[in-house]
Amino acid sequence: MNVIVIGLGLIGGSLALDIKKALPNAKIIGIDASEKHVEEALLLGVIEHAGTFDDIKLADRIIIATPVNSIATLLPQVLDVVKEDAIVLDVGSTKAAICKSVENHKRRRNFIATHPIAGTEFSGPSAAIHGLFEGKTNIICEVEKTAFKLQEKALELFRALGMRIRYMDPVAHDTHIAYVSHLSHISSFMLGKTVIEKEKDERDIFDMAGSGFASTVRLAKSSPTTWASIFKENKGNVTEALRLYIANLQHFQQLLEQDDFDGLHAEMQDTNRIKDILNGIK
């Protein structure tokens, strides 16, 4: 079986590693716009062969793991050439525009839209790790538009990776993911920026930072290319989430300026509910 992974970063690379482990007979072929990434992925054993677009027409499974804003362009081109029984899946962090890009494609039934909720703050082929998807959630959108037999092939693969499956509408996916994932990245990037700006001449100051700062600012190490692309694709939802976040921060500041420390206490106590909500997130 030929498996082609397009986009050899953290997610594509980790999928390549896990698929090889789950399906030892699979031939894992990698494609990436960056030659350096392809070489690195070969060297690290993330993929077994470097491929070209021409190889897609012979592939059994094609995984698209490029930055999300390129998927809507790439996906119809891939579907144009795939074999009749091939399954194409994307792993982008947004889903509406991608699903829309192939809604009338004659090979729509060869495609399954997925979003594995997994990752680290690292990027590129060297960030690929075994077991990244174990126990994590994979959100599948518009499953009914995928051919029944191909749904099964995809689900078998996700089961082999240890993922649990949730089904969701792509528009709802993009709204909610703006809050529980995309907004976190902005809050973290801007926290990092604020502190670096303030302390730029005093690197020693970071000696004062503890594990709390490290935890809140961890996502500010993430790939700018991945995230600029996500913010572009999900602009409307991200803008709205950010608007509400800024409004809440301004309200907090107002309470602070008015010496309303009971008010601040109440805000924080109410938010402590996140303890129960987070139970179960790994």
Place this chain on the structure above:
Amino acid sequence: MNVIVIGLGLIGGSLALDIKKALPNAKIIGIDASEKHVEEALLLGVIEHAGTFDDIKLADRIIIATPVNSIATLLPQVLDVVKEDAIVLDVGSTKAAICKSVENHKRRRNFIATHPIAGTEFSGPSAAIHGLFEGKTNIICEVEKTAFKLQEKALELFRALGMRIRYMDPVAHDTHIAYVSHLSHISSFMLGKTVIEKEKDERDIFDMAGSGFASTVRLAKSSPTTWASIFKENKGNVTEALRLYIANLQHFQQLLEQDDFDGLHAEMQDTNRIKDILNGIK
């Protein structure tokens, strides 16, 4: 040797545990405004005896680990009654007002102002853990105002706990800590609030949250009492840090609304420097 710990929460409780381990002959006496906390600390073996304010005059070492806004009131009262060779230390997250409160006290030389940069998002006696301070930084302010022999006693204790020491002016401490600690807590609390508000009727949505969200929102589990108190004590610096953070978020939003994704990319790439800066923070 009698060691009195006033305030039996995460920090005070963890200190009690580690001091008992480092100095097995020490008698660890706990005081807390909450009777429930005292009982819990006794039950959990965090302290050996429950004490009263009267015990302070016989104590060799007194550790004040109450919410910061109470320390400036409590500390002079403690110094009023301590033995001549007793060392009193506070572990508050702000330092300027506390140092100011005893600047002219006749027993100023019995006091050492410290801020151990250690903690978790949990609180109360049950949050006390062994080894919390191992390898962490302890910031000492105005060390020259503490009697030489008592400085030594305190430093011996911190060494026994495995801490590394940094010396700093209390006003500079409060400015910088607003950025590398206090601001993180606000960003995390308000992120939690924003997401809970949005998703209040859809608890399932948190199934979509991954480790990134968990990491950025972790501090939103922290004690409202501890943190309202810190924000009160460090209001000026926290307000300014928050103002800069909001301004950076608004700038980010502007770039987003103007479709300036290259600008967003540049912002994030520049902030990626946090990778190098964070190396070494545990």
